[in-house]
Amino acid sequence: MNVHHLELFYYVAKHHGISAAARHIPYGIQQPAISAQVINLEDSLGVTLFHRRPFSLTQAGRELFAFIEPFFGKLSDIDARLRGGRVVRLRIGAPEPIQHNYLPAMLQTLKKRVPELSFSLTSGLQDVFEQQLLAQEIDIAFTGIHGKPAPGIQCQEMIRIPLALVVRERSGFKKAQQLWEMDRIDEPLLCVPVPEPVTTIFLTELQRRKIEWYPSLELASLDLVGRYVAEGFGIGLTIMQPDVPAPAGTRLIPLTDFPEVPYAALWLGKINPLLETVLREARSIAGKVSSLSPA
DNA sequence: TCGAAACAAGTTAATCCGCT
């Protein structure tokens, strides 16, 4: 008998099925792996633990579940106790603009609601956050998203933010249309690296419009894009945050007819009361930001 | 100690199968 197999059986029995278990196990694991491990457990015991469809535990399955449930059911309690009882730790992943502009207000409110809260912030991109969530290195991420998140990761969209070009203050470009009408765009394009949704969504739309313009300089953050534009390196791609001014020495040209970038909260497995509070606060801030956007 | 082989456990994609 293998403890990992027992753990998987616990989730299968608790959630009445292998697929439901795959959706609720707090680390990433797919249905076939659970199925195979539970079959291994049944083989090693020489008994059938549950009927697949419709789901029902056999007598042996009920006995085993009754035996292991007190242990696996209380793992989270002992985990919290060993970590020091009342300290509530929240590890958040978010790109720098979100960290700069929105997280301070959110964390202040959260701190009032949950005084024992301590938190850590990490920056990155969607794929990095997904890996960190799966490795349980962060608890929640707020990030621009493009494409479906990895299996097991829950996703709730918060807000859609329009794309914008950032140009030098005294640049001759007033409208994006001026660029699209050119035979060839010679201005270097500055943006964050390609897996970042801001860039991916922009390039996909350019491709759809059959406009050829490729990144000349990939920078680690949207802040750096603004900074390099101000220094005259070219035209930058950024997002139109309604309550955030353009970086010094630059101005923004909104890309009103381009798709917007969806920003979402990502977390792993079942939501807990703390994450519920965080999501509620995030939705409230997203609502306020949306109301500032020009219609 | 190091490298090859074996093994365990995971993935995706395809397939099976029971239910509506």
Add this chain to the structure above:
DNA sequence: AGCGGATTAACTTGTTTCGA
């Protein structure tokens, strides 16, 4: 027939074991 859940097949990756 179509849908959704379970299983199978083929593969990858990481760890362990074992012999030189």
